[in-house]
Amino acid sequence: MLGNGLQSPLIGLRADLEGFDAAVLGLVMSGYYMGFLVGSLSTPKIVARVGHVRVYAGLASLASAVTLAHLLVIHPVAWFIFRMITGTCLAGLYIVAESWLNGAATDRTRGRLLAVYMVVVTTALAGSQLLLTLEEPGGFVLFLLASLLVSVAVVPIALVHFPAPPIPTIGPIPYREIMRTAPIGLAGAMVTGAANGAFLGMGAVWGSRAGLSVDRIAVLLTLALVGAVVLQFPLGALSDRVSRRRVIFTTTTIATGLAVWMMSIEPNSSLISLVILGLGGFSFPMYSLSASHVNDLVGPSLTISASSAILLANGIGSVMGPMFAGAAMERLGPEGLWATIAVVHGALAVYAAWRLIRRWEIPAPFKDRFVPVPARSGGLRGLTRRR
Numbered sequence: 544m545l546g547n548g549l550q551s552p553l554i555g556l557r558a559d560l561e562g563f564d565a566a567v568l569g570l571v572m573s574g575y576y577m578g579f580l581v582g583s584l585s586t587p588k589i590v591a592r593v594g595h596v597r598v599y600a601g602l603a604s605l606a607s608a609v610t611l612a613h614l615l616v617i618h619p620v621a622w623f624i625f626r627m628i629t630g631t632c633l634a635g636l637y638i639v640a641e642s643w644l645n646g647a648a649t650d651r652t653r654g655r656l657l658a659v660y661m662v663v664v665t666t667a668l669a670g671s672q673l674l675l676t677l678e679e680p681g682g683f684v685l686f687l688l689a690s691l692l693v694s695v696a697v698v699p700i701a702l703v704h705f706p707a708p709p710i711p712t713i714g715p716i717p718y719r720e721i722m723r724t725a726p727i728g729l730a731g732a733m734v735t736g737a738a739n740g741a742f743l744g745m746g747a748v749w750g751s752r753a754g755l756s757v758d759r760i761a762v763l764l765t766l767a768l769v770g771a772v773v774l775q776f777p778l779g780a781l782s783d784r785v786s787r788r789r790v791i792f793t794t795t796t797i798a799t800g801l802a803v804w805m806m807s808i809e810p811n812s813s814l815i816s817l818v819i820l821g822l823g824g825f826s827f828p829m830y831s832l833s834a835s836h837v838n839d840l841v842g843p844s845l846t847i848s849a850s851s852a853i854l855l856a857n858g859i860g861s862v863m864g865p866m867f868a869g870a871a872m873e874r875l876g877p878e879g880l881w882a883t884i885a886v887v888h889g890a891l892a893v894y895a896a897w898r899l900i901r902r903w904e905i906p907a908p909f910k911d912r913f914v915p916v917p918a919r920s921g922g923l924r925g926l927t928r929r930r
Contacts, residue, residue: 544664546692547633548671549685550610551575552747552764556680557613558622559751565879567619569869572744574623576736576861578630583854586635590642595707596700599639603697606632610690614683639700643707662772669768675747675761721852725840727898729856731791731833734891736860737867738798738826738884742767744865745872749880752872753810766816767823774824779831787836792895794832795888798825802885806878826888830857860887 551572558568590598609628612621644656678684722729746767750760782790801822808815834853841849864883871879 544667545671545674546610546689546696547606547629548668549674549689549692550629551743552672552675552760553680553685553689554613554622554626555745555747556675556751556757556760558619559748560681561617563619564869565745565748565752565872566866566869568748569745569865569867569872571619571623571626572865572869573740573862574626575630575633575744576740576858576865578627578632579634579861580630580855580858581627582631582634583638583858585631586638589635590639595639595643596703598635599700600697602632602635602639603693603700606636607690607694610686610693614686636696646707661775665768665772665775669765669772672761672764672768676758680757718852718855721837721841721849725837725849727788727791727895728833728835728837728840729852730891730894731795731829731836732853732856733860734795734887735826735830735833736857736862737864737887738860739830740861740864741868741880741883741887742823742826742864745868745880749872749877750810752877755810763816763819766820768827770820770822770824771827775828775831778825778828779835782832782835786899787832787839788895788899791829791832791836792892792899794825794829795895796892798822798829799885799888799892801825802881802888805881806885810877822884826884829891 555568555572558571563571586598586602606629609625609632612625616622641660644660647656674688675685677688743764746764747760750763755763778790778794801818804818805815805822808818830853834849837849837853864887867887868880868883871883873879875882
């Protein structure tokens with residue numbers, strides 16, 4: 544995650560230095576999420592054929608090589624292809640790691656194990672933003688560092704001494720049934736993908752075009768992820784005790800207000816750090832809240848299918864987010880990023896309010912326990928159901 548998390552802001556800053564238009568850059572950054580969808584759908588079949596360790600080693604090696612390829616061919620089309628390959632590889636790496644963890648966990652340990660996993664992943668993502676301060680993005684050192692970190696990640700997996708779990712067989716996913724049962728959950732997952740994809744993909748570009756230094760950009764991106772870590776558990780615990788949909792409505796409404804506020808704040812203002820901290824805290828946990836809501840409503844037989852449907856909705860949003868943000872920034876300037884995030888969160892707030900009026904609440908005894916899912920520099924994957 545250190546190597547992967549470094550790539551998005553680094554590529555965004557470097558592309559801006561190379562003179563890429565904001566709209567073109569948004570399309571380039573969306574390539575990661577397109578690849579993530581491809582990897583999510585194709586990796587389980589590959590793992591079933593050659594095993595966890597070989598898939599992890601192969602995909603990590605390819606992701607490491609593609610990182611360096613950005614230095615060889617500097618062109619929007621090439622970088623779109625590179626980002627798509629990177630997304631495909633990272634989706635596969637997530638699937639291997641998470642299926643391995645879930646296979647090793649029991650009902651007594653799964654919540655704690657995934658909580659530790661969440662802390663490790665999100666902390667690494669936050670730390671990766673600070674790596675931007677080590678060197679100027681116009682050189683090659685940060686690309687080498689990102690490649691090196693991804694390559695080193697192969698070592699503990701390649702040397703592991705206990706067997707990997709089997710990959711379960713998954714039948715056709717009943718998307719219509721899940722959509723009919725828990726529409727606000729899928730809508731929330733899609734909105735989270737759009738908002739967080741826009742922020743992670745174009746946040747560094749916003750900072751560059753707003754005249755901020757690389758050090759300042761790195762700190763602000765880190766603060767958003769720190770906010771996600773800080774509020775993930777409190778919001779999840781609250782949603783276990785009161786209406787999950789009310790928490791989703793309140794959280795996305797606050798995120799809308801903070802995004803609108805960002806449009807009016809001077810980039811060099813001392814207040815901006817606090818606002819971005821809050822925006823990250825109320826935006827990133829939306830995925831876990833939405834996934835928990837879906838799992839409240841579907842039966843045990845649809846748990847894996849529900850996770851796949853949530854992932855697909857999130858991935859679609861993640862593809863659209865950077866493209867919409869890039870187009871908005873081309874038309875409105877740097878503030879177009881926050882306008883995009885405000886619009887998507889505002890749309891979810893309106894829809895959540897309408898669903899609150901139309902549909903009954905879920906009694907607390909019938910809820911699943913909330914399990915946090917980490918924010919990722921890319922698509923977000925899975926929620927393990929725990930009763």
